[in-house]
Amino acid sequence: MKNREGLIPTILGAAVTATAATAATTKFKSKDTSSMIAAGIAGFGLAHIVLGAIDLVEHR
Numbered sequence: 001m002k003n004r005e006g007l008i009p010t011i012l013g014a015a016v017t018a019t020a021a022t023a024a025t026t027k028f029k030s031k032d033t034s035s036m037i038a039a040g041i042a043g044f045g046l047a048h049i050v051l052g053a054i055d056l057v058e059h060r
Contacts, residue, residue, distance in 0.1 A: 006055025013048025020045055 024038035 004056060005059045006052040008052070009048045010052030010056065013045045013050075013052055015045070017042050017045030017049065 020038050020042035024035060024042060
């Protein structure tokens with residue numbers, strides 16, 4: 001099986017973003033540090049999705 005370059009970061013980013021979004025939705029009612037950390041982790045996951053998608057499109 002041939003893995004396309006950028007597929008692993010995209011899948012990893014989707015998993016991280018989904019996990020952080022789930023954690024953030026329960027924490028956004030109060031403005032504590034855990035909600036800010038969850039938002040930061042979600043941004044990290046979104047960055048992986050964007051960079052992985054760029055690699056997928058670039059290396060067709």
